Amino acid sequence: MTDPQKPDPLLEWNRLSRENAENAIVSSMFEASSTAIEPIEAFVTWLLVGAAAVASFLLGNSDKLVAILGQRGFLWCGLLLAASCLFGLIAKTYLLKAEIGHRIGRAVAEVLPLQLKSHEETEERIQAAASQRGIELETGIRMERVLSEFLAPMPHFVKWLVARSLKKHGNSPQMAHLLRIESMNRLGLFSFLQSLAFLVFIVVGFVAAVT
Template sequence: MTDSDPGDPLLEWNRLNKENAEHGFVSGLFQSMSETSPLVEKFSMWLLAGTGATAALLITQIESVLPYLSESGFKICLIVLVLSALLGFIAKYYSLRCEIQTKVQSKFMELVKPVLDKHEKDEDRIKEYAKQKGVTLQTDIDLSRIMNEFSRPFPFWVKWLISRKIQKTSGDRQAGFHIAVKAYMSQIRWTFFQALLFIAFILTATWYANAI
């Protein structure tokens, strides 16, 4: 048997080892990126708090503010603040989604790793014993059986969503991290728009104040 023989178990072992290491690096990159989500959330919440405080000040001091902004300027500034706050809530939603997915993925890997390690050790022993007995065994883990057991306590529509998600991400080992990263990118995008609108409020208020 030569080194190029595709049936060589050593070649398959080497391929799997490299593939697992590569996926491990990719997972690490995804997870490290998602870990910065709380920092973006802090900035977004700071903007949201500032937006709320500013809106409250404008409303409570409307009689004092109107002479400087005019009625139309006051309305426009308030609308811009409301839109900025709305985008802040959207950014918060994606922040929670990213955080939840990251924690679920990390906890899942933490809990499953010892199970897989034990399975691999037992699998090697079982295969060796089966080889001595001249018996062929199927030792691969049945993922469909796992998911069927997992989805059993859920209502039918959740089962349908789980089944649909499994079919959509079948064979994608990074699917869980993809969800977190997509949520993280959406969080950054909406936080950016939130900040732009807050800046737009400042510029609008300044423009109306100077126009009077």
């Protein structure tokens, strides 16, 4: 007779199978969304280089441009260009963070299955030997030790970031993807602010030139 306190093994198997398939689909969708990094990177880089070139031109011709734009107009144009460059640099940092996370994730995804397969084969032999001797052994991978060994040589701020991420997303099977998506969201925000500051610079420059 089945213990009413325990879930039906068939139902539990079905639940786990569905969750694993759904998680795999979500992971593939997150992975596909990472391809958006490349065009955003090209745009941010192009606009950052363009803003820096225009700023260099303004500084090199300040005496002539002040007469055209006025002192206040020239100052506002310079501030807006500086803001555009600042937002571009911040976007670049989130871009770097997302790209590093993506590459590390791909490397782990390639190596981890091989390590797990090797461990499972050894685990089966150990469990068989333990069963013959009538003893029980814990042969599962100790993730606490894995993280402890991995973080041991890391700087303190990296340990803090990992602990914060585990606390925030530790229960999600999509943790690695969520961290990358967060970086991409911030990348999109600062690239938008970068573009907006540059467009406002153009408008302010024309207004200052005709007034």
